[in-house]
Amino acid sequence: MDMSLNKKALFIATGVSLLLISFVFYGSRKLQNFDPALIIYLFGTVFAFFGIVYRYTVWLQRPPTWMYFKRTFQFFFTGKIFLHVISFAKEFIQNIGFQKFIYPRGRSRWIGHFLMATGCTMAFCVTFPLTFGWINFTMNPATSINPSSVHMYEAHFFGFKMFEFALGSFVAFVIFKALYWCSWLVIAGVLIFMRxxxxxxxxxxxxxxxxxxxxxxLLLAIAVTGLGLSYGYEYMKGIAYDYMAVTHAITVIMFLIWIPFGKFFHIIQRPAQIGAHIYKKEGIKRGMAICPHTHKEFATQLHINDLKIVTKELGFDFTLEDGTSHLDLSPEGKRSRLAMAHLKARQQNGGNLFG
Amino acid sequence: MPVTNYRTEQEFFVDMQRCIGCKACEMACSECETNGHESMIHVNYIDRAVTVQTTVQVCMHCDDPVCANVCPADAITKDEFGVVHTANTARCIGCSNCVMACPFGVPKKDEAYDLMMKCNMCYDRTSAGKKPMCATVCPTQALYYGTREEIAKMRPNSTPVNNFIFGKESVSTKVNIMMPKGSTSLIID
Known part of the structure; x- marks a missing residue:
């Protein structure tokens, strides 16, 4: 494993992280709306962001990844861009939003993953903007002075008022307890997967x-301690609040800083699947490769041509004596050619079966 | 990987001249827990117009796996025993790079799953000291799993070969193919 520092990735990750910090500074109106209680989460998030961008940049530099990345953008921005945007949006909803491809692998598997993914995505949408100070809530001063009026709460985004709602209303219930719903979804999904x-x-x-x-x-610990925080002060007079606050912070920070290094990086990688689909669709339009052994179509010619480039970049050269490539063969063709080579070796050795 | 009872003295030996196309290996392969009950082995006619000879192909578990190298998602890994594992389901993006680049034509893409799957030498069994499913049922021992001493005694006129020449590329593997005695490599051109 290459453990050396990748300077290009370091440069990009540092730049993007500084950009994020400046967005936090200005998005929270020069920290006016920033909640200092969340400072530890901000450090964790910025570190995770740095790590994600660093690893993503290193990952993109690998020849096969770069080939897909490059081709996807070439295809996306040539021809009918509007159609590509529609197709991308459709695939994004199906494959990222609903993880459609998991359903054929197993129904409970899909349910579990969908619950976890939805819970996590919703939680990201709530917690990141809150941590960055991009979202904040204030009491409507006009209604707060008068004790007999309905108290109104205002939601702000980047310091701009978005909407207001009455305290004690259903909307308030849904908004204030948003992370409850996320936690329960994650807990249900995690239990299905653990089983x-x-x-x-x-x-x-x-x-x-x-x-x-x-x-x-880790996901279970985050969800349980998160719920414990709220239920602790609602039903336990806040007895366990300190413990829950600390353990929740620790588990969340662990989760954040581990995103770039572990399993959670697949969340960041998954959209590449859409790129692979665009690549295939465009390849079909450009023509299919025909196996010289089976005489059947088996892949797009674009794919085979690109693979020849990528394998050479990786140090593999499958060029045959006649100038063609072993990669021109379909998987079935390759298997047959191997068996034919075996037969040839046997024939050169007298032709009899050997044992 | 967890603690295992993987027996490093045991190896896989394939002899396609013995394959009779019975497909018992395919049935057995679908019993493998690590495949999710999908058969990963390939049995196909070599050239049905001129011969009824079939060939059988398991993953050769290359020393420097091309499939893992060309994977844009880092989904394929090789463990400390040299077993090249099937795609990590969380990472695989279903691009088929591995399917098209494998010189032995081994990985399969399941379109419905949008996932590559391949033989991982029945890791649920081999990691517990057992033999792969296909090798336990092959009636002609075209697929054999055991020690070098056992195969040398059983096949005195054969030599296990694990070096394959594809044009300018030389590929060495964990799995052996039985060749006429004295052979050192198999040249595919």
Whole structure:
């Protein structure tokens, strides 16, 4: 494993992180709306952001990843861009929002993942802007002075008033308890996945604690301590509040700083799937490759041509003596050619079956 | 990987001249827990117009796996025993780079799952000291899993080869193919 510092990634990650910090500063109206109680979460988030951008940049520099990245943007910005935008939006909703591709792998698997993904996404949408001071709430002064009036609460985004709602209303209930709903979704999803990971023999054989179980444990700890914070002061007179606040902060910070290094990085990688789909669609338009052995179409010619470039960049050269490439063959063709080479070796050795 | 009873003295030996196309290995492979009950082994006719000979192909578990190298999502890994594992389901983006780049034509793309899947040498079994499913059922022992001493005794006129030449590329693997005695490599051109 290459452990050396990647200067390009370091430069980009530092630049983007500084940009984020400036957005935090100005988005919170020069920290006027920033909640100092969340400072530790801000440090964790900025570190995670730096790590994510660093790893993403390193990842993009790998020849196969860069080829897909480059091609996706080439195709996206050529031809009918509007159609590409629609197709991208559709795929984003299906594959990122609903994780459609997981459903055929198993219904409970999809339900579990969907619950976790939805809970986490909703929680990100609430907590990141709150931590950055981009969202804040204030009491409407006109209604707060008069004790007999309905007290109105105002929601602000980047310091601009977005809307207001009455305290004690259904809207207030939904908004103030937004993280409750997220936590329950995550807990349900984690339990489905934990059951799967503890009972599926194939997973038991191949999974690792740090790679597969720890992420679930971490999500569960975040959701439970998060709920504990609120339920603690609602139903337990705040007895466990300090403990819950500290453990929640620790688990959340662990989660944040681990995003770039562990399983959670797949959240950042997943949109690449849409790129792979665009690549395939555009490749089909440009023509299919035909296997010289089976004489059937098996992949897009674009894919095969790009793979020849990528494999050479990686130090593999499958060029055959006649100038063609072993990569011109379909998977079935390659298997057959291997068997034919085996037969040829046998024939050169007298032709008899050997044992 | 968790603590295992993987037996490093045991190896995989493939002899495609013995394959009779019975597909018992396919049925057995679908019993493997790590595949999610999908068969990962390939049995196909070599050239049905001229011969009824079939060939059988398991993952060769390359020393420097091309599939893992060309994966844009870092989804394929090789463990300390040299077993190249199937795609990490969280990472695989279903691009098929590995399917098209594998010189042995092994990985499969499941379109419905949008996922690459391949043989991982029945890791649920081999990590527990057992033999892969396919090798336990092959009636002709075209697929054999055992020690070098056992195979040398059983096949005195054969030599296990794990070096394959594809044009300018030389690929060495964990899995062996049985060749005429004295062979050092198999040249595919």
């Amino acid at each position: 799967r990971r503890l009972t599926n023999a194939g997973l038991v054989a191949t999974q690792t604690f740090e790679g597969d179980l720890l992420p679930l444990i």
